[in-house]
Amino acid sequence: MDAHIVVDRGTFRLDVSLRIEPGQVVALLGPNGAGKTTALRALAGLQPLTAGHITVDGVDLDRPDLRRYVPPERRPIGVVFQDYLLFPHLSALDNVAFGPRRHGVDRRAARDQAADWLARVGLAEHARRKPRQLSGGQAQRVALARALAVHPALLLLDEPLAALDARTRLDTRAELQRHLAEHRGAALLVTHDPLDALVLADRLVIVEDGRVVQEGDAAAITAQPRTDYVARLVGLNLYRGRADGHTVVVGDGFALAAADRLDGDAFVVFRPSAVALHPHRPDGSPRNTWAATVTGVQRHGDNLRIQLSGPITAAADVTPAAAAHLRLSPGQQVWAAVKATETRAYPA
Incomplete structure (x- = not known):
C-alpha cells in the first residue's frame, strides 16, 4: 500500500504519506484531533481525498487529479471499527459471511468460510449468537474475522482494543498479535495506546496536527523522541x-x-x-x-x-x-x- 493522503476539512488539513509492505503492520499514533481517524476513513473510501493518491496492490483507489475514485464496497480493504459495528440482526456466522457474499460467493460457501474463520478466532461454538449475546472480546474477534474473511490486501484497525476492559484487553491483544502475524496483506493500526502499538506493530508513524512528526521502529522512536507528545508517549x-x-x-x-x-x-x-x-x-x-x-x-x-x-x-x-x-x-x-x-x- 502506498498513499499520500491529503484531506481538507474546514481549517484543518491532513497531509501524510504512508507506505506499508505486504505482511507489515504499521501503527498510526497521535493525540486527539491529529488526523488519525480521518486517514483511516480516507483509506477505507469513507472520506474522499482533496489531493494525493491511495494505491493498493498497484491499483489507484483514490486519485483526485485523475478523477479516479473506487467506492468502499469495491476496495480490497477490511476494516475493524472501534465499536465493531456488527450487524445486530445477524448471527456471528452471518456477520462473517457477509463479506464473502458481497464478493459473489454463494450462500453455502460463504457460511462455510465464515465457520472456518470463527474457528480460527476461537468462536466456533458462538456461531449462532447475535452480537448482543457476545462479550466485548468476542465481538472484537467476530469483527476481526469479518474483516479477514475477504482476504483484504489492506486491513484497517481503528482502536480495536479501546472498548475492552483491562483483563480482556490483555488476552485479546495477544490473540490479535497472532492473527496479524498470519495476515499476508498490509495492516494499519490506528491507536492512542503506546502499548498496543509497541506490541502489535512493526513500525510506528506519529501524527500531530495533520502531519507526520516522527516514524520508525519502536526502538528508534523510544530512544530519540522528537516532540513533547512522543516523549510523553514513551x-x-x-x-x-x-x-x-x-x-x-x-x-x-x-x-x-x-x-x-x-x-x-x-x-x-x-x-x-x-x-x-x-x-x-x-x-x-x-x-x-x-x-x-x-x-x-x-x-x-x-x-x-x-x-x-x-x-x-x-x-x-x-x-x-x-x-x-x-x-x-x-x-x-x-x-x-x-x-x-x-x-x-x-x-x-
Whole structure:
C-alpha cells in the first residue's frame, strides 16, 4: 500500500504519506484531533481525498487529479471499527459471511468460510449468537474475522482494543498479535495506546496536527523522541536546546550536562526514574541540580509520579516510601538532581 493522503476539512488539513509492505503492520499514533481517524476513513473510501493518491496492490483507489475514485464496497480493504459495528440482526456466522457474499460467493460457501474463520478466532461454538449475546472480546474477534474473511490486501484497525476492559484487553491483544502475524496483506493500526502499538506493530508513524512528526521502529522512536507528545508517549523528559560539547542550554538559559558530546541544535532526554529529589541542595556527584516546586503527585504503577516546575518542568518517579519521607505535596519546594550519565543528547 502506498498513499499520500491529503484531506481538507474546514481549517484543518491532513497531509501524510504512508507506505506499508505486504505482511507489515504499521501503527498510526497521535493525540486527539491529529488526523488519525480521518486517514483511516480516507483509506477505507469513507472520506474522499482533496489531493494525493491511495494505491493498493498497484491499483489507484483514490486519485483526485485523475478523477479516479473506487467506492468502499469495491476496495480490497477490511476494516475493524472501534465499536465493531456488527450487524445486530445477524448471527456471528452471518456477520462473517457477509463479506464473502458481497464478493459473489454463494450462500453455502460463504457460511462455510465464515465457520472456518470463527474457528480460527476461537468462536466456533458462538456461531449462532447475535452480537448482543457476545462479550466485548468476542465481538472484537467476530469483527476481526469479518474483516479477514475477504482476504483484504489492506486491513484497517481503528482502536480495536479501546472498548475492552483491562483483563480482556490483555488476552485479546495477544490473540490479535497472532492473527496479524498470519495476515499476508498490509495492516494499519490506528491507536492512542503506546502499548498496543509497541506490541502489535512493526513500525510506528506519529501524527500531530495533520502531519507526520516522527516514524520508525519502536526502538528508534523510544530512544530519540522528537516532540513533547512522543516523549510523553514513551515516558521521557524531553528538552530542546543548543549543545556545546557535553552541555546543552535549554529554556531560559538553563544548562544540562549530558553524557553525549554534541554541537548545535540538540534534544536532551532523561527518564523520570533518573530524577532524585532532596529536601536540601545535595552534595556530591550530580552534575544537574536545580530548585523545583512540586505541582502534582499522581500514582504511576507501583511508584508516584511527581510533576515539577522550576527552570525546567520535569517529571520524577519516586517510591511511596520516599514520597512519604519527603512529605511531597503540591507547592512544596525541593531540589532535583540528575546525573550526567543518565542524560542523553542527540541532534535536533
